Amino acid sequence: MPSRLRASLPCLTAAALLALALCPAPAAAGPTATGDTPLALTPPMGWNNWAHYMCEIDEATVVANADALVSSGLAAKGYDTVTVDDCWMEKSRDAQGNLVVDTAKFPHGMAWLGAYLHGKGLKFGIYEDAGSLTCERYPGSGAPEGGGADHYARDARQFASWNVDYVKMDGCNLWVPPGRTKEEAYRDAYNSVARALRDSGRPMVLSASAPAYFQQGEWGGSDWHKVLDWVGETGQLWREGRDIKVYKPSSPATSRWSSVLGNYGYNRWLGRYAGPGNWNDPDFLIAGAPGLTDAESRSQVGLWAMMAAPFILSSEVSELTPGGLAALGNTRLIALDQDPMGRQGAVVSSNATFDVLVRPLANGDRAVAVLNRSAAARDVSVPLADIGLRACTVDAEDLWSGRTEEVSDALTGRLAAHDTALWRLTPHGCAEAVPTGQLNGLGAACADGANTTGVGAVVLAGCTAGGDQRWTLGGGGRVRLDGKCLTAGGGAAVELAECAPGRQAGQSWHHRRDGALVEETSGQCLTAPAAPATADAVAERLRLAPCGDHRADQAWSLPV
Known part of the structure; x- marks a missing residue:
């Protein structure tokens, strides 16, 4: 389902300083959860149930996947936020207006679940909706259709009382008051959500789904771009578009690759909005889950890392394929995703067969990825001059194998169908990279x-x-x-x-x-x-x- 202390970072590399007039102006500082607490300075990582279980969720399932994050070693590598998505509550609030946990599904309640996760060294995330009803028509936090009191402050206090660390705030069923546009109504609602979380007394990361409700194709229309421009004032990450394709138990072998490409497609152009405390979110990682080959799983992890996207799994963790688990647990890829500069990579070359992406990194390195869109193995060659490194030698580390070689002309290799090659380049004897x-x-x-x-x-x-x-x-x-x-x-x-x-x-x-x-x-x-x-x-x-x-x-x- 469609789910920023905004850092005023300059373009830090010398190449970017060379192009200073072309670098987007630093954004004004946005609100944080408690007024001065930096949140999500690197992309959040963890697990959410939706793309695998949807509403078939309960306490035992959440606990089992949390335990699997720990036992698999993924939690120690950063996958530490466990989020319960829609359908965890009863259909009505109590007499005081509080949300009511469905105890048939969660017999110990949410405070207990939060304590269990914290005891495992994990963080606790929960789902709500900025509208009057969630997407599955459970009670939302927003005002009812036609107007009336909202529950933003009450729900934020309730989540704080459960020691929640992360709130995914969806955007279904949001009332648009007379005289306001849809875009204005969403901005009002998500600003209210952010204010309520700040005032709750507990720092909680906000995943805001507002842009997803304005997407019109890959490039989007005016309102989508308006929402993308302000959503970082409210949340630390945001869903911009369509959901990743969910797992269907009745047809487990159905390919989900086109969904991965589609979500990569709308996210790849939006790097100007990303930075420490603000992240574009193209939805869940399904690498290693049914519907993707090992090559496609590598591609999703690699492309998400190049885009500084949140690494949030949505799968049955104990059943991940060995190839998918290896990609998700690759510490070189995790370090790329979590690079402290927080600069999202950009597509610098593309055609019907290949996309080439480049990402500047905090220590002056540059990451390069090549996506093979085709259904056949292909030879790849990326001249260093074509990615801004002229008359130059680099140490090129293959981020899949860990092998490093000295390169002075082009990055080369053979790439399987739907696979993605990734290198981390350490230049030496080079002029600064030119965008x-x-x-x-x-x-x-x-x-x-x-x-x-x-x-x-x-x-x-x-x-x-x-x-x-x-x-x-x-x-x-x-x-x-x-x-x-x-x-x-x-x-x-x-x-x-x-x-x-x-x-x-x-x-x-x-x-x-x-x-x-x-x-x-x-x-x-x-x-x-x-x-x-x-x-x-x-x-x-x-x-x-x-x-x-x-x-x-x-x-x-x-x-x-």
Whole structure:
């Protein structure tokens, strides 16, 4: 089900400092659970029942999976938060308005369960809903349809009394008062939830599901981008979109790979919102559970780690496949996911077969991943220059095997179907990395400088991983392609032109937190056409237009 002390971190690497004008401005500090307690400074890790058990949940099942986290060694590696999802309560509150535990399912109650988990060295998470009813129509914390008192403060105090550490707050059945938009109603509700948790006297991490209720396809619309821009003021992590496909006992062999790719798809463009205390959440890890091969399990763990995503399992822990358990317990992958810089990786090259992602790390290393989308084994080669490391030698550690080799030209290997290769690169004798790769707009489409529209024209086209889509970010706010600069041209169109020295009118750009790429002199935003170029049509050029309110056609994902 769709489930930030926001750190004001600068772009810390020297390469990012080189591209300072393009780095999103540091966000204002957001609220924390008790006013000054930093929460979730690295992505949360743990277990939740929903994607495996759904409502078939009880005390024995939670305890068994908690015990398995400990006995498997996963808890000691960081998987320490055990969360009970929907359906744990009775259908009505008591006479005082409190939530009532279903004692047929949880005979010892929730305070006991929290104590049991804490005794195991684990944390206790619980589910509620910001609307009047949960998604399965149990009592929610929000105001009833038509208006009335909410239960945010009461429920937060009750959770605090049970020593809850983590609250997953869903967004079903949320009433929109007259005169408020849906987006405004969700912002009001989740701000109220955050305030109630802060005022409860106990620090509790908040997983906010608000963005998931506004998703419209992979790139999303205006309201989705608005919600993504404010949700970090309320919670430390948030679900942006659709659920991961749940396990079906009646058809256990049904593939769930397309669901993993779908959730990766909407999450991969949103790195500008992530950082210590704020995490994009593409939903649960199902690696090692039915429906994924070992290669697909490795891919999910690897891609989630590259995206600094929460590592929250939703499976029967004792029944994980050996391959899935090995991927989930890989300490090199866990260290990547938990890197203290908290910078989400970006897609720097993609086509129908491969995605290449790069993630800057706190100690100056760079992580690189290659996803093989195809159903056949493929040879891969990633030139170091194509990921911003020019005239350079690196120690490349294969994060699956742990083997390290010196590389001075390209990362190479053979990749199984649906598998993902991962390396951690330690440069030596290198200039600082230069952010290099795709400029993505309107989803899996790329700003492209090689076309038949006109000399210097820039269009939006399908991504090919070609050199005509390989941009670099440089000093003076410049965005370069093949030695030329993205420039405000005649009329509203943008073009590629010779780069002038220093900061120059028409060639200096600023990438805002909301994704807008702003030309500094005019204050206008780079704007995508309605559709990418096709082979049989004259492509519409990228243009400048007045910056709108979280316009989807003015949101851009840049290389890192």
